[in-house]
Amino acid sequence: MNKVNKVIEEDSKYLMQSFRRWYPLVVDHAIGSLVYDVEGREYIDLNAGIGVVALGHNHPKIKEAIAEQMEKFFHYSLTDFYYELAVDVAKKLSSLMPFSAKVFFTNSGTESVEGAIKIARWHTKRQYVVGFINSFHGRTMGSLSFTSSKSVQRSFFSPLLPSTLLIPYPDKRNPLFKDVDSLMEFVEDWLFEKVVDPNEVAAFVLEPIQGEGGVVVPPDDFLPKLRALTKKHGILLIVDEVQTGIGRTGKMFAFEHYNVEPDLVCLAKALGGGLPLGAVVGRSEVMDLPPGSHANTFGGNPLALSASKVVLEEVPKLLRRVNDVGKEIMEELMDARSPYVHEVRGKGLMIGLELRKGKRPFKEGLEKALIESFRAGALPIGAGESVVRLLPPLTIEEELAIKGTRIVRESVERL
Ligand SMILES: Cc1ncc(COP(=O)(O)O)c(C=O)c1O
Structure with a gap:
């Protein structure tokens, strides 16, 4: 039995199989925007470990920063003690926000969303939270109460958090959505x-921008109108930038495209440069929870923070190329000659190509396009019911980006 099959067989024996794997990639090592499997095959990384390694794999500056921190200490819980690295990264995050901010470090996206909900409830002393259908905010009970991009994510996990409401996202595919004014009126x-x-x-x-739900870009007036409405009623606005944040869409944070100032920003994925790190970044006056009310053991791990410091220094320098390379990828995909391409959409290096067969999502087409791309040496992933999603490292070389995109395009054209 070859190594790939052996790992996959043992994986199915020893790991809970609640994941959705698109193709049988068994990773051995990775460098920059290239991934190598255990049989030595090379692949162009078009998903960055689901939007995580913004600076590519094994970035030398991140390796150096982690190695340096390893000589000092691996862990010392922030909830009981202090260290300067945490202050440095929090200060940097605050400087990137349009408001004076305080930070709570977490270990993942879902924990950031949980934290933001708790902060919003505590600060306002109100209990209801409203989310949007087709969102993805994570898998723990609080965030899952707002996750609704596929019903399998919620099936048999109820009851979820009480006092939560879901309304339509401004998605032109949703039959209940007309325009942003009607949604606000609703x-x-x-x-x-x-x-x-x-x-x-x-x-x-x-x-x-909804990621897992299918790279859904709302109309430009959505965030400004929602911000005005929430302000009018003293309601907080939580933006989940776990996927869109840290340069992914061509701005440091996606809310910047819409000229709004949120109250709480959830981060994770790219923040730790490949190490587990998340954060809730909120207006200082909102982050006023008293001692003992919220904490964790591992949040703000020193190794992850040392990597994050590099990420936050390097990503702002990449924004122009994120937009340029993103445009080239979109153009390449728009040229696909296929009756099944319904739409190519996205911002920066967060790009989706939706497949439809007639009016219906072409689910089998998505599965086939992903497997074919993998076999030909590129690693896109799926989103929504039938969207090929591209989230390459922000550092991907133009040539490699185009080569990988061509593989995806040809896989779609062969459907
Ligand atoms: C927008 C968004 N929020 C939250 C999450 C959950 O993050 P994690 O898997 O780190 O819990 C994800 C993960 O894909 C995400 O895309």
């Missing part, structure tokens, strides 16, 4: 008049 005149008093709503939580 919230004011129906939700707030008939379901919940706005004085009991702590926050709205949303992805500025």
Whole structure:
């Protein structure tokens, strides 16, 4: 039996099989935007470990920073003690926000969303939180209450968090969505008049661009109008930038595309440069929880923070090329000659190509396109029901990006 099959067989024996794997990639090592499997085959990384390694794999500056920190200490819980590295990264994150901010470090995206919800409830002393259908915010009970991009994510896990509401995201594919004004009217005149008093709503939580749900870019007036509505009622705005943040969409944070200032920003994925690190970054006056009310053991791990310091220094220098390379990838995909390409959309290096067969999502087409791309040496992933999603490292060389995109395009054309 070859190594690939052996690992996959033992994986199915010893690991819970609740994941959705698109193709049988068994990673051995990776460097920059290239990944090598255990049989020595080379692949172009078009997903960056699901949007994590923004600076590519094994970035020399990150390796150096971690090695340096390893000589000092691996762990010393921030919840009981102090270290300067945490202050440095929090200060840097605060400087990147349009408001004076405080930070709570977490270990993952879902923990950042959980934290933001707790902070919003505590600060406002209100209990309701409103989310949007087709979102992905994580898998733990609180964040799962707002995750709704596939019903399998929620099946048999109920009851979830009480006092949560889900409304349509401004997605032109949703038959209940007409335009942003009608959506805001629905919230004011129906939700707030008939379901919940706005004085009991702590926050709205949303992805500025839905990732897992299919790379859904809302109309430009959505965030500004939602911000105005939430402000009017003293409701907080939580933006989940776990996927869109840290340069992914061509701005440091996706909310910057829309000229709004949120109250709480959830981060993870790219923040730790490949090490587990998340954060809730919030307006200083909102982050006013008292001692003992919220904490964790591992949040702000020193090795992860040392990597994060490099990420936060390097990513702002990459934003222009994120936009340039992103445009080239989109153009390449738009040229695909296939009756199944419904739309190519995205911002920066967060790109989706939706496949449809007639009016229906072409699910088998997605599975086939991903497997074919993998066999030909590129690693895109899926999103929504039938969207090929590209989230390459922000550092991907132009030539490699185009080569990988061509592989994806040809896989789609062969459907
Ligand atoms: C927007 C968004 N929020 C939250 C999460 C959950 O992050 P994690 O898997 O680190 O818990 C994800 C993960 O894909 C995400 O895309």
